[in-house]
Amino acid sequence: MQRKNIARFSHQATMAYNLGMNQLTLALPFALPHAALAGDLIKALQTPALAALISRTSSSSLHEFDGTTRLLPHEAWLAHALELAPPAASDDAAAPFAAAAMRGFGLAPEPGARYFLIHPVHIEITRKHLMMDDLRQLQLSEADSRTLFELARPYFDGLGQPLYYGDAHTWFMRADAWSDLRCASPDVAASQNLADWMPEGEHARASRRLQNEVQMLWHEHPVNQAREARGLKTVNGYWLWGANEAKASAPACAHALHVSFAPGWLSALAEPSRRDADPASIIGGQADALVVHAGLVEPAMAQDWGTWLAQLQALEQLWFAPLLAALKDGRLGQLRLVLSHRDGWLDCTTSKHAQRKFWRAHTLNKLTSS
Structure with a gap:
């Protein structure tokens, strides 16, 4: 009986050990x-x-x-x-991460609404074209990001496209009408000719117009002046992508x-x-x-x-x-x-x-x- 119990225990232990990932x-x-x-x-x-x-x-x-x-x-x-x-x-490959990422920041996207990811960025004017730096190299603090966010927020609200704050590098925009807008991921566009990767679609012009408004708003703002004084690049634009319609869960x-x-x-x-x-x-x-x-x-x-x-x-x-x-x-x-x-x-x-x-x-x- 003792030998059987030992054997049974050994078999159970082996099964438990093999229940790995x-x-x-x-x-x-x-x-x-x-x-x-x-x-x-x-x-x-x-x-x-x-x-x-x-x-x-x-x-x-x-x-x-x-x-x-x-x-x-x-x-x-x-x-x-x-x-x-x-x-x-x-052909239908996409990266609709916005609504899921919002939930990860404790935000509550409204089911049926359309949201975009927004990243504050630095855009350079080179000899031949516009170029955006890698987002990871921006060194943007929470305080500076919050200031720029609150400055831009009324412009988005005025269009009925409110902004939401995730972290220093991650914001969100609701734009239900912009379902046609085709956007590139920031890592695709970084260090490339931005003309090849700007948003496309019926609302592309409206998107560029909003981008221009924000660029003028942030131009020579004290946040950017202080960044330049510290040897950091200015935050002079944002990048839009990752849109999707929020689901219930x-x-x-x-x-x-x-x-x-x-x-x-x-x-x-x-x-x-x-x-x-x-x-x-x-x-x-x-x-x-x-x-x-x-x-x-x-x-x-x-x-x-x-x-x-x-x-x-x-x-x-x-x-x-x-x-x-x-x-x-x-x-x-x-x-x-x-x-x-x-x-x-x-x-x-x-x-x-x-x-x-x-x-x-x-x-x-x-x-x-x-």
């Missing part, structure tokens, strides 16, 4: 290097765990992305993963989202306790999860490849090695990696069984096949 999806925007430099960058990496994860797979596919959607691949992919938009590869799968190194609008899509993703706690939680780690975006957009390499090396220690170990010992059933750049993404799935394919050499070549 079934699937983890880790999305890494800009983990695929710039094609022209890919060979040299990959040679500089020492990431054996990443090599194992993308070499010994049960499935692997490379997807091209149509840039005319005015989004980056990972933005369209995430919108579909959160059940907010059609598949990223479709958020999609259920959003509860599985974890983020790391994310801008405010992206962090707001995840629950507060899941805005600083950690692999140990996620795997230990035993619930399927989707993780978006955005730490590679800023250096890649700035073409700062030294920092990009350092960030990827850090990911090896903090994420790839622990995830590989979790696969091998059964705490993680399946790992899906979604690695992207401006023109597409690599989608790989691996498991404990796939990691036993010893005949497949560990290599980073898939990072250069794009």
Whole structure:
């Protein structure tokens, strides 16, 4: 009897141990290097765990992305993963994040109303065209952002398109009539010729008119004068995107989202306790999860490849090695990696069984096949 009880306990303990997380999806925007430099960058990496994860797979596919959607691949992919938009590869790919992000900031979008994301930005006049800086480099304080927000607010209210404050870099606008307006994401437009990415549609002229009003309002404002005195760039415009019609509730799968190194609008899509993703706690939680780690975006957009390499090396220690170990010992059933750049993404799935394919050499070549 005692032997049977021991056997039963052992079987139950084994079952409990094997009740690990079934699937983890880790999305890494800009983990695929710039094609022209890919060979040299990959040679500089020492990431054996990443090599194992993308070499010994049960499935692997490379997807091209149509840039005319005015989004980056990972933005369209995430919108579909959160059940907010059609598949990223479709003609209807979109990034309707505004209403969900509002909820993440504690705001209450009205069902049926249409909301946009708005970001304060710095726009430069170069020799040939207008250019917008990466939002992450603006260094805008809450106090300065609030001042500029309150200054602009009456103009939006006067149009019946009220503004809502999320954080220093993330505001929202309600504009029910602007359903035709096609906008580009700020990361698509940053450091590009802005003429190629300005809003399009019947209300594009009204959008530009409002933008001009705000630019004149902020021009030489004390906030910007003080910023210039501190050697910071002025806040002389805003960027509009991410519109959607608010639903009565958020999609259920959003509860599985974890983020790391994310801008405010992206962090707001995840629950507060899941805005600083950690692999140990996620795997230990035993619930399927989707993780978006955005730490590679800023250096890649700035073409700062030294920092990009350092960030990827850090990911090896903090994420790839622990995830590989979790696969091998059964705490993680399946790992899906979604690695992207401006023109597409690599989608790989691996498991404990796939990691036993010893005949497949560990290599980073898939990072250069794009």
